Amino acid sequence: MSERVADTSGMDTVQPPPTGLRLAWYRARRSVKTPTPYLMVFGVALWLVTYSLLTEILKVPRFEKIPGPIEVITEWLSPDPAWGMSLFTEAYLINIYVSCRRILIAFGIATGIGVPLGLFMGWSKRFRDYSFPILETLRPIPILAWVPLAIIMFSGFETPILFLATLASLFVTTLNTLLGVDSIDESYFRAAGCLGSKPRHVFWHVVLPGAMPFIFTGLQISVGVAWFSLVAAEMISGDYGLGYMIMDSYMINTYVSMVMAMITLGFVGWATSAMVRAVGNRMMQWRIRALALEGR
Amino acid sequence: MPESATETPGAGITAQAPAPAAKATRGAISIRNVTKIYDPEGVNVMAVDDCSLEIAAGEVCMIVGPSGCGKTTLLNAIAGFHSITFGEIYLDGQLLCGPEKPLADQGADRVVVFQNGALFPWKTLLQNVAYGPIVQETMGKAEALEKAADMLAEAGLADMAKKFPGEVSSGMARRAEIVRALINDPKVLLLDEPYRAMDALTKSIMHEALLEMYDRTKVTMFFITHDLEEAIFLGDRVVVLTTRPAKTKKIVDVKIPRPRDYRLLGSEEFRLLVSEAKGAVHEEAIKAFEAGERELA
Ligand SMILES: Nc1ncnc2c1ncn2[C@@H]1O[C@H](COP(=O)(O)OP(=O)(O)O)[C@@H](O)[C@H]1O
Numbered sequence: 001m002s003e004r005v006a007d008t009s010g011m012d013t014v015q016p017p018p019t020g021l022r023l024a025w026y027r028a029r030r031s032v033k034t035p036t037p038y039l040m041v042f043g044v045a046l047w048l049v050t051y052s053l054l055t056e057i058l059k060v061p062r063f064e065k066i067p068g069p070i071e072v073i074t075e076w077l078s079p080d081p082a083w084g085m086s087l088f089t090e091a092y093l094i095n096i097y098v099s100c101r102r103i104l105i106a107f108g109i110a111t112g113i114g115v116p117l118g119l120f121m122g123w124s125k126r127f128r129d130y131s132f133p134i135l136e137t138l139r140p141i142p143i144l145a146w147v148p149l150a151i152i153m154f155s156g157f158e159t160p161i162l163f164l165a166t167l168a169s170l171f172v173t174t175l176n177t178l179l180g181v182d183s184i185d186e187s188y189f190r191a192a193g194c195l196g197s198k199p200r201h202v203f204w205h206v207v208l209p210g211a212m213p214f215i216f217t218g219l220q221i222s223v224g225v226a227w228f229s230l231v232a233a234e235m236i237s238g239d240y241g242l243g244y245m246i247m248d249s250y251m252i253n254t255y256v257s258m259v260m261a262m263i264t265l266g267f268v269g270w271a272t273s274a275m276v277r278a279v280g281n282r283m284m285q286w287r288i289r290a291l292a293l294e295g296r
Numbered sequence: 297m298p299e300s301a302t303e304t305p306g307a308g309i310t311a312q313a314p315a316p317a318a319k320a321t322r323g324a325i326s327i328r329n330v331t332k333i334y335d336p337e338g339v340n341v342m343a344v345d346d347c348s349l350e351i352a353a354g355e356v357c358m359i360v361g362p363s364g365c366g367k368t369t370l371l372n373a374i375a376g377f378h379s380i381t382f383g384e385i386y387l388d389g390q391l392l393c394g395p396e397k398p399l400a401d402q403g404a405d406r407v408v409v410f411q412n413g414a415l416f417p418w419k420t421l422l423q424n425v426a427y428g429p430i431v432q433e434t435m436g437k438a439e440a441l442e443k444a445a446d447m448l449a450e451a452g453l454a455d456m457a458k459k460f461p462g463e464v465s466s467g468m469a470r471r472a473e474i475v476r477a478l479i480n481d482p483k484v485l486l487l488d489e490p491y492r493a494m495d496a497l498t499k500s501i502m503h504e505a506l507l508e509m510y511d512r513t514k515v516t517m518f519f520i521t522h523d524l525e526e527a528i529f530l531g532d533r534v535v536v537l538t539t540r541p542a543k544t545k546k547i548v549d550v551k552i553p554r555p556r557d558y559r560l561l562g563s564e565e566f567r568l569l570v571s572e573a574k575g576a577v578h579e580e581a582i583k584a585f586e587a588g589e590r591e592l593a
């Protein structure tokens with residue numbers, strides 16, 4: 001309630017609403033007055049302390065073999081790491097680079113195929129009747145079940161891994177795009193019709209922008225799914241990459257590197273998801289601005 | 297929409313604007329014995345039953361009736377969103393739909409203003425308004441944007457042109473939607489309860505703006521509402537429909553001269569007309585209520 005009051009008093013001054021950096025600064029200033037950032041810091045600290053207590057300080061049974069946070073962070077920042085991997089070693093950076101490149105390719109292909117495919121399926125009843133049963137049968141097959149087939153079909157390390165990551169993310173993107181088209185209110189199609197649109201106008205001016213919110217929700221899920229299947233594939237048959245790093249460190253008992261790769265995956269996955277969201281926000285200013293007025 | 301090119305002549309009604317007594321010459325709708333049955337092979341729902349109605353060129357025809365009686369169905373048939381089962385509908389003597397062709401072609405000669413508003417949320421008001429002429433290729437892009445900006449300014453929306461529909465009030469959005477329709481120089485404006493969700497004050501502002509627009513363009517209006525005061529205030533005739541299936545029950549002629557303004561609302565004549573219409577609607581409302589059907593809006 002008190003926030004409401006603060007809001008309306010702010011409205012009295014006839015300044016234009018802030019944009020860009022000024023808006024970000026305004027939001028940052030406002031957010032430090034709310035409990036949110038402190039709770040976040042506290043949450044992370046609590047988690048780190050518990051983790052450290054379990055593994056390094058109390059050495060609770062079952063946890064004592066796991067490298068603790070202090071050990072992992074020291075190793076990560078060490079120019080001369082005891083177990084061979086740190087921020088300063090080429091091997092670690094190459095693993096990150098390889099995985100990211102694979103995600104870029106797989107996610108790019110999946111988006112490039114999945115979005116148009118979903119749009120056409122949603123737009124054309126006939127095309128949907130042809131293709132929907134196939135999509136719905138292939139989609140539930142777990143991505144790990146595709147591994148042998150991928151290895152038979154493609155040679156080498158790279159192509160089967162890319163295939164698996166692409167496939168998983170393709171299904172998610174296609175389905176969400178299709179749902180996005182379905183979600184568009186009938187009256188927009190009617191409005192377009194009575195304003196004299198031809199089918200191609202309906203496609204570019206109604207179907208595509210109308211499905212956009214669902215497409216980007218789908219892409220955020222899809223980039224996560226791509227990471228999931230990528231790491232699975234790298235663990236099974238890899239030469240480089242974060243998934244490979246986890247499996248390899250496990251095999252040669254360098255658990256510190258294993259945990260380091262896991263945490264790295266967490267951060268890199270979070271960053272890609274945030275990037276997808278940022279692109280979506282850029283492309284959907286109409287939605288951002290309307291939601292902002294509702295205080296979201 | 298192949299016919300829209302021939303049916304949207306360049307010579308606009310707006311050209312006649314300065315003379316208030318200008319007589320409209322186009323936009324006559326003739327609804328002849330129209331019946332609409334939804335889902336002919338399953339559970340038949342007869343929404344419109346043998347309904348006939350003649351709307352003159354340049355008339356503001358108000359359609360009232362209980363919820364779910366078939367008003368939107370009639371509008372959809374004229375606009376070409378739904379087929380009709382029997383009967384014919386003509387626009388200026390040309391067949392829109394009939395036995396041979398149950399679904400009318402959609403075209404910019406009959407533009408709809410929707411019940412819940414259908415400005416494209418992903419386009420600014422300006423882009424929304426310019427959309428029609430651009431896709432019909434009646435104007436170049438720059439010309440359409442310029443005309444759209446002029447028309448928005450005329451409707452008092454100059455400052456809002458660059459905003460998205462989600463950023464403006466519902467009254468402004470509705471006004472912009474009417475501008476988006478008018479830029480196509482339509483023969484008929486089809487309005488489906490456009491001011492339904494608005495408070496009385498906003499509504500009265502919208503009414504005056506609409507009347508002012510009508511006095512300028514003399515465009516035929518097929519205007520659905522269930523607000524009887526609105527119907528009498530705006531309309532030349534008020535057509536009261538029966539409860540489902542819809543037929544014309546009563547037609548109230550509103551012989552109040554134009555231009556009209558809010559002072560009319562206090563007059564005896566106005567109140568008499570409202571109560572006349574109210575009597576007819578009330579009977580039907582009771583029937584509809586007793587039928588107890590859930591309306592699908
Ligand atoms: N697509 C549809 N399929 C079946 N019944 C419908 C459909 N659309 C409307 N109806 C029914 O037709 C009747 C008239 O609907 P409508 O024309 O929307 O009424 P209103 O006068 O409130 O605009 C209602 O009983 C409604 O339930």
Ligand SMILES: [Mg+2]
Binds near residue numbers: 364367411488593
């Ligand atoms: Mg209706």
